[in-house]
Amino acid sequence: MKDYKLNFNQKSHTIQFLRKAGKDVFMGQMNANNAMWMIRNGRTTNNPIPHHEDFPICVDNEFWFPGEWKSEDQQKDFSTEENSTEEISTEESSLGF
Secondary structure, three states: OOOEEEOOEOOOOEEEEEEEEOOEEEEEEEEHHHHHHHHHHOOEEEOOOOOOOOOOEEEOOOEEEOEEEOOOOOOOOEOHHHOOOOEEOOOOOOOOO
């Protein structure tokens, strides 16, 4: 089971994300519901990009989201069917972007 907490902006219901583009990484913003769908339906790991440790939730080795893992199985790959709970932060992201 994956237990995580996403950090998103409650007022706009958006979340920052990082995405790989070749060797580059760029930052974007999306609706928090879209991010939750991606996390539920993708291959999720704890694989932060160097120098971006605030984005530990990796989906399909392509998207990274801010938050934190809450389970002890942080280093394992998880199948999407095992995800039965999600906890979302109600505070604004403190990432300063």
